[in-house]
Amino acid sequence: MTTTGEDREDGNSMSTSHRFTNCTISLRKKGSDRYIKISYPQRFGCYSEIETPKALYQFNLNGEIKFIRYKGERWLDPQEWLKRTLGNDWVYYSTGGYTGVFEAIGEYYLPNLQYPTNSLIGGKPFAHPSIRQAINTWHDDLVEIRRETGDAPADIREFLDQVVTNNPVVLAEKARRLFNISGGRVSVLPPDARHCDYDILPLNIASGCLYKCRFCKVKNTTPFSEKEPADIDDQLQSLRDLCGEDLANYNSVFLGDHDALLCSSKLLLYGVTSAYERLALYSSFMRGVQFFLFGSVDSFLSAEDTLFEELQRIPADFYINIGLESADQQTLEILGKPLKAVQVEEAFKKIQMINDRYTNIEVTANFLMDRKLPANHYRQLHRLLGETIPRKKPKGSVYLSPLKFDSPSRELVFEFNHLKLQSRLPTFLYIIQRL
Ligand code: SF4
Structure with a gap:
């Protein structure tokens, strides 16, 4: 009553x-x-x-x-x-x-x-x-x-x-509709998505990744390919329909899937501007607009200044997360990551440069942790996060990602704390979340 x-x-x-x-x-x-x-x-x-x-x-x-x-x-x-x-x-x-x-x-x-x-x-x-x-x-x-x-x-x-x-049945069905829109469930979100409490709309502008690293538990078998603009348009329309009235609560988009930065600048900017307009991110109840994406060492090193300059002109914040994993060659080989330590080092330097230069772009980096990784992996990490950065910085987070799933470890927490103390960059643990 x-x-x-x-x-x-x-x-x-x-x-x-x-x-x-x-x-x-x-x-x-x-x-x-x-x-x-x-x-x-x-x-x-x-x-x-x-x-x-x-x-x-x-x-x-x-x-x-x-x-x-x-x-x-x-x-x-x-x-x-x-x-x-x-x-x-x-x-x-x-x-x-x-x-x-x-x-x-x-x-x-x-x-x-x-x-x-x-x-x-x-x-x-x-x-x-x-x-x-x-x-x-x-x-x-x-x-x-x-x-x-x-x-x-x-x-x-x-x-x-x-x-x-x-x-519960209706909600499960709605989630299936979401997964169908982007061609499958988002198996991993960038760690930076914590900045919007993972309230994020997924827009796949590409699928697959370059490396198919042996250690990775979230990869798919798809070779890398870009989506067509028409496919991006269809996804955006379907997302609008799916969200209905609640679209007003979203101001953040995940540009998927595993290496959106590898897309041509033209397609990436098409995805950003289309999402901005079609999802009316600028008029969300939540202030600000945020885009999150993954990049690889190759896509990041080959990304031209013009792309970052274009992104800087868009009234939004961009978080680009790069999987570096290790600056130690032996560790990269153990992990089955087809990269040279020198490329990782170069990408790490470029990350600092981009973060210093562009106020609305934050490039973050992932490194792996595991008790069985060679001691030089940790030596290189301490050097990169401490010695190569002249002073403490508030931007450019580094995420440490435990290699094993469902394997809590006090020793690794201790190792993380030790690294965090030495690090001159914001340093956190990466908890892998799906959508
Ligand atoms: S770590 Fe990244 S690049 Fe390597 S297989 Fe996984 S998704 Fe692909």
Whole structure:
């Protein structure tokens, strides 16, 4: 039964809140319009919410469940929550007791994933009964809430119909539509996608990669090829249709897949400007526009100044992540990465130059970690990150990526901390996430 209702003009659209006996339902609430890094639960973008004495459920603008947090002692920590991604994965954001998480990954919350990944830290939250219950019963809970609020005003009834219609089967099907748009699931997102909390739309402007490195667990078998502009247009139209009203919450695009930088400048810029316009990134509720992509040593070394100058003219931030892996020749050979150490060294130097020269472009680098890699791999890493950089820099993050999946290791965390102390660049662990 309805007890109170209030409308509030806030920005461009009206937010509405209604209190019922057993819950409060708020439509079109406004969270932060910037992706800020903060040590308490903060929602980004525009969303709707159902709060009960037991739980908080939050939804995107299509009425699709996005966040769940239970209240009370049965939840692991009142500051932690579950998030459902566009690819329909549940991710548990934990504080890690706030000890060392920010230093390790550059974020206050640690994403715990339900699929194999290379994280060195974190527990097993998905084994916890309340987390399992939240994932398994959220839809039944919403059906019950709709039944209990039968006399709700029209906008609330419409919203409840929508959230109940978006059941687990419908959401899984929608994720399949997403994967079909770009020709398959995005198996890995760049580490820099943490800057938009992985709320990112995938646009494949190419497929495949050059090297097919032996160590790599995320590669596909496709030889590198560029997409046609018509294919890019089709993907953008399909993304618009898929996102519906929630498109207003997106300001970030991942240009896929494994080496978008290898595309011709013309195609890359076509992908950027088309996404900018067709996805109306400039008018997103979230301020700023961000593009994320991977590059290889070859594509980065051959990228001409004119490309970076063109990117600098676009009102957006660009994050280009390059897989360097190692500056030690023996390690590159062990990894099956067909590169020479001297090329890695050259790419590392060019990264510093691009980062110094262009304010809206940040090139970041990945290196690998494993207990079995030769000692010279670590010697070279210490030299590159320490001795070759004259002073501390705030830009140009370096990500250390453990080679093995599902293999937490204290020794590697110790090695990472040691490297981080020596490094004059922001240095973090890379937790591989898919979309
Ligand atoms: S590390 Fe990059 S270049 Fe090497 S196989 Fe994997 S995706 Fe391809």
